[in-house]
Amino acid sequence: MVEEEGWRRSGIEVRGLHFAYDGQPPLFVSFDLEVAPGSRCLLIGANGSGKTTLLKILAGKHMVGGRDVVRVLNSSAFHDTELVCNGDLAYLGGSWSKTIGSAGDVPLQGDFSAEHMIFGVEGVDPVRREKLIDLLDIDLDWRMHKVSDGQRRRVQICMGLLHPYKVLLLDEVTVDLDVVTRMDLLDFFKEECEQREATIVYATHIFDGLESWATHVAYIQDGELRRSAKMSDVHELKSAENLLSVVESWLHSEVKRPIEKESVNSTLQSLKSSPFDQSPFRSSRHMAYYR
Numbered sequence: 001m002v003e004e005e006g007w008r009r010s011g012i013e014v015r016g017l018h019f020a021y022d023g024q025p026p027l028f029v030s031f032d033l034e035v036a037p038g039s040r041c042l043l044i045g046a047n048g049s050g051k052t053t054l055l056k057i058l059a060g061k062h063m064v065g066g067r068d069v070v071r072v073l074n075s076s077a078f079h080d081t082e083l084v085c086n087g088d089l090a091y092l093g094g095s096w097s098k099t100i101g102s103a104g105d106v107p108l109q110g111d112f113s114a115e116h117m118i119f120g121v122e123g124v125d126p127v128r129r130e131k132l133i134d135l136l137d138i139d140l141d142w143r144m145h146k147v148s149d150g151q152r153r154r155v156q157i158c159m160g161l162l163h164p165y166k167v168l169l170l171d172e173v174t175v176d177l178d179v180v181t182r183m184d185l186l187d188f189f190k191e192e193c194e195q196r197e198a199t200i201v202y203a204t205h206i207f208d209g210l211e212s213w214a215t216h217v218a219y220i221q222d223g224e225l226r227r228s229a230k231m232s233d234v235h236e237l238k239s240a241e242n243l244l245s246v247v248e249s250w251l252h253s254e255v256k257r258p259i260e261k262e263s264v265n266s267t268l269q270s271l272k273s274s275p276f277d278q279s280p281f282r283s284s285r286h287m288a289y290y291r
């Protein structure tokens with residue numbers, strides 16, 4: 001996905017990533033990924049393929065080897081904590097109570113108002129805040145313990161976007177939104193990428209409207225990057241009806257690969273007894289650190 005000279009100074013770069021959950025076989029082995037600044041990259045894959053794990057690694061939530069393995073905005077995603085603290089790197093995930101971008105760990109289900117939550121985030125440009133409240137159609141009087149899942153999600157998204165991030169990692173956050181809000185939000189993201197050269201990686205299983213929204217696609221299967229391309233270079237899209245049918249065909253072809261599955265098993269077997277076993281990556285995964 002290298003598009004311009006010097007993009008490494010401000011994009012995402014993953015080089016030789018190794019990662020395994022404690023006691024599990026490796027999920028990522030020598031994994032590489034590049035995302036140029038200003039990209040809107042769809043992260044696609046079957047359930048369990050590793051999307052959430054990858055986004056959390058990009059968000060600096062897992063320690064993975066040295067400073068050069070996962071670089072975001074030319075900093076180490078894990079080691080350079082100011083990336084998150086200053087709002088440059090934002091992560092919006094599925095949980096209501098986990099970290100919300102730079103807003104920290106905030107529970108979103110107590111007896112308090114949406115206004116209390118949103119206005120509690122410090123150092124925010126009031127114009128940007130009004131724009132987001134309007135875009136997400138948030139009633140500031142909502143009591144957070146009485147709202148619907150979709151309304152709570154809107155408040156979560158609003159809080160996560162209050163600071164003008166440079167890199168935004170989205171893990172299926174639009175799933176509870178109604179179609180109008182989802183499309184308005186996608187338009188907002190597009191504007192952010194085009195006007196500020198923000199970079200977005202978006203993991204989703206909902207493909208409506210994404211053919212023209214995304215600039216790039218990264219498709220992973222069992223922790224392996226199978227495709228990484230500009231949307232305009234995905235030749236199947238030219239003949240298929242929509243992105244959904246293309247992704248469907250990719251997922252179907254995964255199931256039809258028994259021989260490769262065998263080879264994955266033998267690869268895992270050989271990894272267990274390979275020098276990787278003694279590598280620093282192995283020891284770092286046994287010290288698995290989770291933020």
Ligand SMILES: Nc1ncnc2c1ncn2[C@@H]1O[C@H](COP(=O)(O)OP(=O)(O)OP(=O)(O)O)[C@@H](O)[C@H]1O
Pocket residue numbers: 021022024027045046047048049050051052053054
């Ligand atoms: N905390 C954990 N401990 C051990 N294994 C985990 C943990 N979280 C995820 N996994 C495993 O890692 C693999 C990748 O999971 P991950 O959540 O990254 O997949 P995903 O692509 O986001 O899936 P989905 O589309 O269902 O959200 C799965 O096999 C899963 O079982």
